[in-house]
Amino acid sequence: MSLNYAKRMDNIRASEIRELLKLTQQPNIISFAGGMPAPESFPIEEFVKIGKEVLEKSGNLALQYGPTEGYQPLREAIAKRMAKIKVDAKAENILVTSGSQQGLDFAAKVFINPGDIIVCESPTYLGAINAFKAYEPKFIEVSTDEDGMNMEELEEALKNNENVKFIYVIPDFQNPTGKTWSIERRKKLVELGNKYNVAIIEDSPYGELRFEGEVLPAIKHFDTEGRVAFLGTFSKILCPGLRLGWVEADTELLNKFILVKQGADLQSSTISQMEAAKFFELYDIDAHIQKIIDLYKVRRDVMMKTIEEEFPKEVSYTYPEGGLFTWVILPEYMNARELALKALEENVAYVPGGSFFPNGGNENTFRLNYSNMNEEKIIEGIKKLGKVIKDALR
Amino acid sequence: MSLNYAKRMDNIRASEIRELLKLTQQPNIISFAGGMPAPESFPIEEFVKIGKEVLEKSGNLALQYGPTEGYQPLREAIAKRMAKIKVDAKAENILVTSGSQQGLDFAAKVFINPGDIIVCESPTYLGAINAFKAYEPKFIEVSTDEDGMNMEELEEALKNNENVKFIYVIPDFQNPTGKTWSIERRKKLVELGNKYNVAIIEDSPYGELRFEGEVLPAIKHFDTEGRVAFLGTFSKILCPGLRLGWVEADTELLNKFILVKQGADLQSSTISQMEAAKFFELYDIDAHIQKIIDLYKVRRDVMMKTIEEEFPKEVSYTYPEGGLFTWVILPEYMNARELALKALEENVAYVPGGSFFPNGGNENTFRLNYSNMNEEKIIEGIKKLGKVIKDALR
Numbered sequence: 001m002s003l004n005y006a007k008r009m010d011n012i013r014a015s016e017i018r019e020l021l022k023l024t025q026q027p028n029i030i031s032f033a034g035g036m037p038a039p040e041s042f043p044i045e046e047f048v049k050i051g052k053e054v055l056e057k058s059g060n061l062a063l064q065y066g067p068t069e070g071y072q073p074l075r076e077a078i079a080k081r082m083a084k085i086k087v088d089a090k091a092e093n094i095l096v097t098s099g100s101q102q103g104l105d106f107a108a109k110v111f112i113n114p115g116d117i118i119v120c121e122s123p124t125y126l127g128a129i130n131a132f133k134a135y136e137p138k139f140i141e142v143s144t145d146e147d148g149m150n151m152e153e154l155e156e157a158l159k160n161n162e163n164v165k166f167i168y169v170i171p172d173f174q175n176p177t178g179k180t181w182s183i184e185r186r187k188k189l190v191e192l193g194n195k196y197n198v199a200i201i202e203d204s205p206y207g208e209l210r211f212e213g214e215v216l217p218a219i220k221h222f223d224t225e226g227r228v229a230f231l232g233t234f235s236k237i238l239c240p241g242l243r244l245g246w247v248e249a250d251t252e253l254l255n256k257f258i259l260v261k262q263g264a265d266l267q268s269s270t271i272s273q274m275e276a277a278k279f280f281e282l283y284d285i286d287a288h289i290q291k292i293i294d295l296y297k298v299r300r301d302v303m304m305k306t307i308e309e310e311f312p313k314e315v316s317y318t319y320p321e322g323g324l325f326t327w328v329i330l331p332e333y334m335n336a337r338e339l340a341l342k343a344l345e346e347n348v349a350y351v352p353g354g355s356f357f358p359n360g361g362n363e364n365t366f367r368l369n370y371s372n373m374n375e376e377k378i379i380e381g382i383k384k385l386g387k388v389i390k391d392a393l394r
Numbered sequence: 395m396s397l398n399y400a401k402r403m404d405n406i407r408a409s410e411i412r413e414l415l416k417l418t419q420q421p422n423i424i425s426f427a428g429g430m431p432a433p434e435s436f437p438i439e440e441f442v443k444i445g446k447e448v449l450e451k452s453g454n455l456a457l458q459y460g461p462t463e464g465y466q467p468l469r470e471a472i473a474k475r476m477a478k479i480k481v482d483a484k485a486e487n488i489l490v491t492s493g494s495q496q497g498l499d500f501a502a503k504v505f506i507n508p509g510d511i512i513v514c515e516s517p518t519y520l521g522a523i524n525a526f527k528a529y530e531p532k533f534i535e536v537s538t539d540e541d542g543m544n545m546e547e548l549e550e551a552l553k554n555n556e557n558v559k560f561i562y563v564i565p566d567f568q569n570p571t572g573k574t575w576s577i578e579r580r581k582k583l584v585e586l587g588n589k590y591n592v593a594i595i596e597d598s599p600y601g602e603l604r605f606e607g608e609v610l611p612a613i614k615h616f617d618t619e620g621r622v623a624f625l626g627t628f629s630k631i632l633c634p635g636l637r638l639g640w641v642e643a644d645t646e647l648l649n650k651f652i653l654v655k656q657g658a659d660l661q662s663s664t665i666s667q668m669e670a671a672k673f674f675e676l677y678d679i680d681a682h683i684q685k686i687i688d689l690y691k692v693r694r695d696v697m698m699k700t701i702e703e704e705f706p707k708e709v710s711y712t713y714p715e716g717g718l719f720t721w722v723i724l725p726e727y728m729n730a731r732e733l734a735l736k737a738l739e740e741n742v743a744y745v746p747g748g749s750f751f752p753n754g755g756n757e758n759t760f761r762l763n764y765s766n767m768n769e770e771k772i773i774e775g776i777k778k779l780g781k782v783i784k785d786a787l788r
Contacts, residue, residue, distance in 0.1 A: 003593050003621060004559060005650060006507050006529075012653045036459055044453030051445035059438030063633035065430055098492055098637075102659040109528065113400050131657040134503065135400075165398060199397050227397060239457035241664035243492075256399060259406045263525040265496040269663050270635035 007114075011133040030381035032368040033349040035175065035324050038299075041292045042239045043279070050278045054271065062271040068262050070096025070246070071273035077280040078232070078246050085207060086217035087230065089248050095257050098268045100205055100233035100245035103257075104128045106264070107201045107229060108135040110256045111165040119157050119198075120168040121149055123327075123356030123365070125175045128168060128203065132358075139358035140164070144174075148181030151188050158196040166199040167192075171219055172207035173323025176356045176367035180321060183216060190222040199253070200228040205236050206323035208289055211297040213321060226250030229257070234276055236324070237289050242272040296324070296371050303370040303378050310386030312393055324371045327353070329364065334392055336366040342392075346384040401508075405527040424775035426762040427743040429569065429718050432693075435686045436633045437673070444672045448665065456665040462656050464490025464640070465667035471674040472626070472640050479601060480611035481624065483642050489651050492662045494599055494639035497625035497651075498522045500658070501595045502529040504650045505559040513551050513592075514562040515543055517721075517750030517759070519569045522562060522597065526752075533752035534558070538568075542575030545582045552590040560593040561586075565613055566601035567717025570750045570761035574715060577610060584616040593647070594622040599630050600717035602683055605691040607715060620644030623651070628670055630718070631683050636666040690718070690765050696772050697764040704780030706787060718765040721747070723758065728786055730760040736786075740778040 054062050069075065075091040082089040097103045104127065112118070114136035120128070122141030129139070140157045143150050148171060158164055167189065171181035181189075193200045202219045220230040226249070233245035247257050261267070279285070300320060307317060307326070318327045330336060336352040343350065353365025370378060448456050463469065469485040476483040491497045498521065506512070508530035514522070516535030523533070534551045537544045542565060552558055561583065565575035575583075587594045596613045614624040620643070627639035641651050655661070673679070697720065698713060705711070705722075712721045724730060730746040737744065747759025764772060 003647065004505070004591070006503065006505050006510075006559075008507075009504060009650055009653070012657065014653060014656065034459070039454035039458055042453060042457040044449050044457065047453070047457070048446050048449045051449065052442050055438055055442045055445065059436060059441070060433035063436040063438065063441070063635035064433055065428070065629075065634045098659040098662075101657075105658045109400065110403060111398075111400050113402075116400075127657075127660070134654065134657050165400075197398070235459075240459045241457035243659065243661070243663040253397065256403055259403070259408060260528065262408065263406065263495075263521075263528050264499045264658070265492040265637065266521070267637070268492075269637040269666055272663055272666065 008134050008136055011136060012130065029347050029349055030373060030377045031349045032370065032373065032381060033351050034372060035369055036372040037236055037240060037292070038295055038371050041295055043283070043288060046279065046283055047275065050275050050282065054274045054278055058274065062274050064270060066267055066270040066273070068258055068267050070094060070268065071270065071277055074273045074277040077277055081285070082248060084215060086221040087248065093248050093250065093254055095247045095254055095261060096268050096273055097245045097247055097261065098243045098265065099235060099240070100203060100231040101127055101131065102264070103231035103245055103247045104131040104203065105134070106247070106257050106260045107166065107168070108132045108137065109260050111199060112137045115163070117161050117164040118166060118168055119154065119164055120358065121170065121174060123176055123353060123362065124168065124358070125170060125203065126351070126355045129358045141357065141359055144177065144179055146179060148179065148185035149189065151185060151192065155192055158192060158198060164196070164198050166201050168201045168203065169219065170203045172204050172216065173209065173320050173325070175205070175323070176325055176351070176353065177327040178318040178320030178323055178325045180216070186217070186219045187222050189219055190224070190228065193227050194225055198227070201231065202228055203231045205233045208237055209293055209296060209324070210322035211293060211300060220248065226253060229253055237285070237292065238276065238279065242269070242276060244268060244272055244276055299370040299373070299375060299378060302375045303368065303382060306379050306382040310383050312386070312390050314393060315389060324369050326368050326370070328366050328368060330389065331393070332364050333394060335363045337363060339388060339392060340366070342388050343385055346388060348381045348384045350385070402528050402530055405530060406524065423741050423743055424767060424771045425743045426764070426767065426775060427745050428766060429763055430766040431630055431634060431686070432689055432765050435689055437677070437682060440673065440677055441669065444669050444676065448668045448672055452668065456668050458664060460661055460664040460667070462652055462661050464488060464662065465664065465671055468667045468671040471671055475679070476642060478609060480615040481642065487642050487644065487648055489641045489648055489655060490662050490667055491639045491641055491655065492637045492659065493629060493634070494597060494625040494627035495521055495525065496658070497639055497641045498525040498597065499528070500641070500651050500654045501560065501562070501623060502526045502531065503654050505593060506531045509557070511555050511558040512560060512562055513548065513558055514752065515564065515568060517570055517747060517756065518562065518752065519564060519597065520749050523750070523752045535751060535753055538571065538573055540573060542573065542579035543583065545579060545586065549586055552586060552592060558590070558592050560595050562595045562597065563613065564597045566598050566610065567603065567714050567719070569599070569717070570719055570745070570747065571721040572712040572714030572717055572719045574610070580611070580613045581616050583613055584618070584622065587621050588619055592621070595625065596622055597625045599627045602631055603687055603690060603718070604716035605687060605694060614642065620647060623647055631679070631686065632670065632673065636663070636670060638662060638666055638670055693764040693767070693769060693772060696769045697762065697776060700773050700776040704777050706780070706784050708787060709783060718763050720762050720764070722760050722762060724783065725787070726758050727788060729757045731757060733782060733786060734760070736782045737779055740782060742775045742778045744779070
């Protein structure tokens with residue numbers, strides 16, 4: 001007996017990260033693989049208080065169905081918060097989603113017919129690739145430099161392809177490369193979106209986790225025609241366990257996301273939304289984010305310093321100014337998937353970089369996460385990794 | 395400026411219920427429209443205790459990412475629970491979803507190419523129609539009687555159409571009709587599924603809310619070939635605000651749902667899942683469900699008695715043995731959408747039945763919910779509705 005599945009199922013593979021995470025749940029593993037926040041940063045005591053207050057004051061509401069768009073006070077808090085990245089949002093422009101991953105799925109559902117094109121950074125977020133692939137798109141990867149996506153290459157792609165539906169970008173501390181777009185590139189991206197009438201999906205889970213310099217305006221800030229949908233999440237500034245994110249977009253585009261949300265799961269958890277809103281009401285989210293930044297900055301510093309000391313000179317890597325990741329490029333003759341097995345023998349895990357390229361290749365790369373391990377483990381793990389790489393040198 | 399959306403967006407309309415619910419949130423409205431549980435039944439005090447315990451004992455886990463498949467102790471509790479409906483499930487066969495609505499979306503995502511056929515009961519759950527339509531299927535509606543779907547008509551549909559991908563059914567206290575399938579029909583459905591190699595999606599949100607008689611075995615109980623996916627939910631036996639449901643299926647089919655879940659939202663809320671599991675650990679869910687049954691049975695009795703007294707003899711309706719709904723058929727010359735406006739003038743709301751027919755028509759029907767209003771309001775509302783109907787008689 002074999003059931004007759006939809007064609008899209010041929011495109012969908014298990015996420016290498018999620019499968020790897022299962023392996024790395026043994027406590028003796030030093031994992032640079034996931035993108036997990038540091039649990040030391042979770043506001044557990046605050047949530048005990050919040051949970052009690054929400055249920056005792058409004059239990060009937062918290063445990064009941066609510067509107068698809070989201071819990072109104074949370075939409076308001078999110079809209080207000082977006083001023084930080086210079087987006088002038090109203091509560092009506094916010095759809096609360098189940099993490100920003102759901103926003104990625106919805107973006108493809110709203111825009112993609114089989115064979116349509118998504119333009120993205122090369123490499124780009126593996127979870128986005130997986131979400132998008134269910135809608136059977138083609139991908140055009142555009143190279144990036146230290147200022148973001150290469151705009152000439154992007155314009156070539158837009159000029160030569162009719163059915164580009166959207167450009168997917170992660171402008172702040174990109175996953176996986178850790179790179180950040182300059183203001184000029186952000187502006188230019190919107191200009192090209194306008195010129196070729198293409199939507200822009202701006203995914204910014206880490207934007208507020210900046211260790212040095214100023215928080216930059218979102219690409220959405222430069223949007224004059226309602227073609228940018230901004231995806232945000234609470235996973236990295238509060239905690240992932242609530243599964244809350246949001247889409248901010250102009251009315252026409254947001255309404256498409258809302259329609260899709262109705263069919264997909266009616267709404268995100270009422271009680272989680274009320275708890276998140278209560279956190280905004282009772283606590284100082286900026287102070288909380290500063291604590292996360294202080295924690296991660298030290299880890300970034302330790303990881304980068306140890307990499308500098310322990311990795312051979314044949315290896316290059318990004319110096320991230322924020323976020324959770326750095327990106328390593330090995331000599332071309334090395335294969336990071338094979339090396340990952342050797343690293344696992346030493347109880348060190350990372351994600352091979354090939355999975356971040358929707359069209360394949362680039363097997364000599366990998367991603368390192370520094371948010372989830374303490375300094376001691378980072379030093380130990382990077383030393384071991386350095387040895388594994390050195391042993392593979394020709 | 396107009397963006398170029400996917401074709402599927404032409405099929406998706408805002409849910410009439412969700413739009414209506416917004417109207418009916420004014421406190422003076424007597425609403426028989428939604429499918430909302432009675433908030434009086436929510437275990438608020440228990441959740442205060444549970445929330446505290448989960449966070450204090452395992453806050454680091456509760457606020458962190460978790461596996462796509464779901465929180466293992468919750469999967470185990472669900473699997474064990476399914477013995478009630480004679481399904482011999484293992485934890486590995488459970489995928490925790492964000493409500494059973496998400497299971498519906500996934501079912502279509504797993505099976506439907508544009509133009510493929512879904513066979514369903516006529517009428518069927520509006521939220522399922524909306525979820526499925528995003529995947530551009532055709533619908534074949536099969537009529538039902540007091541024992542469930544008409545099996546001769548079903549076999550004709552399967553015999554005469556090659557690309558039927560699944561049969562979608564709600565065998566217990568169906569939404570919207572309140573009807574329940576006999577054991578014979580359940581068996582026969584699986585036989586026909588086997589004969590024509592078609593999958594079966596069994597959606598059973600209300601199965602345990604039976605006011606009289608015995609809980610029946612699920613259709614999944616009769617599945618010998620792994621072609622039935624069972625969708626369950628906590629929304630009606632605990633509360634909807636957590637947004638938790640599940641899919642139970644054999645390994646091959648469940649793996650497809652898990653892959654889809656990864657892309658769609660990575661996982662359902664870790665903390666919600668841990669809280670639900672803790673409820674199973676600390677409290678007697680059967681006793682809790684019995685309280686819900688006691689509450690709803692009285693409301694069903696009051697509604698049916700008042701309908702009998704107040705509706706004219708030209709009207710027919712279902713007598714539900716459980717669940718949340720009854721279904722009303724008006725004389726053919728009446729239009730329940732037009733009548734709904736008159737009823738709203740009297741501050742009474744219901745859902746016009748036309749929306750429950752994927753291929754349209756049947757505008758002389760409507761659905762009544764009795765779980766969300768107290769007895770006094772039910773009597774007042776049904777009396778007013780009776781008058782509105784009588785005024786429309788020719």
